[in-house]
Amino acid sequence: MCTARVILAALLASLELNASAADYVIDPTHTYASFEIDHLGFSTQRGQFNRTSGSLAFDPEAKRGQVDIRIDVTSLDTGMALRDDILRGEDWFNAKSFPDILFRSENFVFTGExxxxxxxxxxxxxxxxxxxxxxxxxxxxxxxxxxxxGCGADAVTTLRRSDFGLTNGLPFIGDEVRLRIQVEAYTP
Structure with a gap:
């Protein structure tokens, strides 16, 4: 009985030590960037990017971290191959010249803990x-x-695609795009 308590205490202590600052690798099998955009005022069209990579460093005690996410534009998937080819083309995402969308953090914002x-x-x-x-x-x-x-998050932002020079189809296809990133990252 006493041995079990010692083992349990040691296990819990090791988990607490591991809970401080750590470096993680983005898990591409559980990380997806998806988007939503207005289509002619009739509907909201959705798509996702099937390949992501990156890293996360997080120190909960210091309330700071760094996240880098790479989204592979060639993995764009709306569920329709012809539309995907058009969106990857020069008039839209221009995946040949710009194969990645990148996000790099500058500041983690906390409310309390x-x-x-x-x-x-x-x-x-x-x-x-x-x-x-x-x-x-x-x-x-x-x-x-x-x-x-590991650490995981559901993140969302709304951006104007025209701010990035993506103006094809305006004003019929929406300028505002909701970008969602579901991410999981684990210690190597």
Whole structure:
């Protein structure tokens, strides 16, 4: 009985030590960037990018961190191959010249102990603009399935695509785009 308590105490202590500052790698099987845009006022069209990569450094005690996310434009998927080819083309995302959308954080924003936003820069089509990702959900802890420490978040922002030079189809296809990023990152 005493041995079990000692082992349990040691396990809990090791988990607490691991909960401080850590570096994580974005898990591409659980990280997706998706978008929503108005289509001719009739509907909201959606799509996602199926390949992402990046890193996260997070220190909860210091309330700071760094996140870098790379979104592979060639992985754009709206569920319709012809539309995907058009959107990857020169008139839209121009994936040959600009194969990545990049986000790099500059500041983690907390309300009390809770991470509520991440300010940073978004790079798309060679244009760099400030973006705030509002964090709807954030959690760090031990993933029992893969036995690794990790952090996950649901983030969202609204941007104007014209700010990045993506003006094709305006005003019929919306200028405002809601970008959502569901991300999980784990210790290597």
């Amino acid at each position: 809770q991470l509520t936003a991440v300010d940073g820069k978004l790079v798309m089509l060679g244009e760099i603009r400030p973006v705030r990702l509002d964090i709807a959900r954030f959690k760090c802890g031990l993933n029992l399935a893969n036995r690794k420490r």
